[in-house]
Amino acid sequence: MTGGSAAPPSEAPLAIVCGGGSVPQAVAEAAVRKGRRVVLFPVRGWARGDFVATYPHHWIALGQAGRFFRLARAEGCRDVVLIGAMVRPAAWQLRLDWPTVRLLPRVLRAYRGGDDHLLRGVAGILEDHGFRLVGAHDVAPDILVREGVLAGRAPNERDRKDIAQALGLLAAMGPFDVGQAAIVAEGLVLAVEAAEGTDLMLARVAELRRQGRVPTPSGSGVLVKGPKPGQDRRLDLPSIGPQTIDGVASAGLAGLAVVAGATIAADPERLVQAADRAGVFVVGVREDETR
């Protein structure tokens, strides 16, 4: 019943290297909806096992570049998507295969330094082995948040100012290869994300509020996420999911703003339900809303 050999080269199966969280599943589903065949390469210790079994797949470990290259070639894959959380592991967590060992000096150079640096290094290595790194949004554009209100009320004037301030801050930090999120409440920067990730940043603000150390009342403040300026968008686009909404609500914020067209919403239906239940807004904004 399937087209088989009639498929054009671009319709070779898509290799999806799956890290943690719910985004990899959303990407796989969206690619399949667009008629693309996919082969998953879930990363042991990071990828969720639950959805993987319903797709052709091969588990890989971090450090098994050789195994990945071999299996992906055997499956006829050329395009590769890297998606999902893969916090930088400590060296002892890596299980290096021989091709990876030979790549090691290059990997280590990429590994030290900021995320941009790491990701550019990975893209170059893939390309030298005959693969093409593509963005999740290239194969599944409908996973991206669009401009406008997704859930809850529209941001008010005060929220808009907080959003603009956070976007300006993120833009200013861009050249220094730091996080993709900040929390601003009525002009006060409550938190800036770096290595800890969005969820831990939200938990910190929830704790500061419990301690009475946030001067603005509960229900004020916005979490703003966006891609770093100049970031290679084939890699590491920021993403939000239902758990982000839970964090926003626990931190007593009014809502969540993300850069439209450059942020992935995993499981948008449950995300909107969670936002409506918690009474927080979710809005896609233009990156240049700074001024």
Add this chain to the structure above:
Amino acid sequence: MTGGSAAPPSEAPLAIVCGGGSVPQAVAEAAVRKGRRVVLFPVRGWARGDFVATYPHHWIALGQAGRFFRLARAEGCRDVVLIGAMVRPAAWQLRLDWPTVRLLPRVLRAYRGGDDHLLRGVAGILEDHGFRLVGAHDVAPDILVREGVLAGRAPNERDRKDIAQALGLLAAMGPFDVGQAAIVAEGLVLAVEAAEGTDLMLARVAELRRQGRVPTPSGSGVLVKGPKPGQDRRLDLPSIGPQTIDGVASAGLAGLAVVAGATIAADPERLVQAADRAGVFVVGVREDETR
């Protein structure tokens, strides 16, 4: 034995409004060493009680601007130093006296918004009541960190790069009125300080390291503190003390760099001892070491 009425007007006693931490004591001692009379106004709930009793003093509560104005005038004070940690309290922690209530609209305008905004508001209010806000470093310049290595080894080439990256990041964030510190390890920004303060930021990095989420080995990375660009240096200069060293050591960092001439070292002797014991360096750097 004292000069009494022969003192010039600038030698009227100095009012020191004391928040938390060990910096207020260091400022009082340094001012007295320079021959200045001081009257302390320790803030209830924040100031340490131990050293206060050895000076003329009046306890005040947050929100008792009227009581402060009255007592400071009665003591003949004109110059006022505000020093020490005073995390923004929740509204229910304030005990407002009547003059404060009348100032309230102005205080609230200053209170919302970032630190710069708050501090400029406070300076204006003091001046309208006949006082002059002076910087702790104006009355006690020897509490400022000087350029060069204070403790431990000299920063190596890698440390220098991390320091320059952090200074650049802090400078870029300046216009957005955010924290005064960041932690960079081998080019990777591990943490940026906002409302949580330096100690909590250090604890976060210690936790990330315990979880194996910091890719660079223990003993790499630098905490960098500096004043915000354009910040009114009469207020809220960054400060370090022995507990900062403990945090730097727990976070597995190589050392601590501060902007020379614009950072207060409280209790420098114990600070150097703590640094030598922990094997971390402390260095005063020029703010323009960015490039």
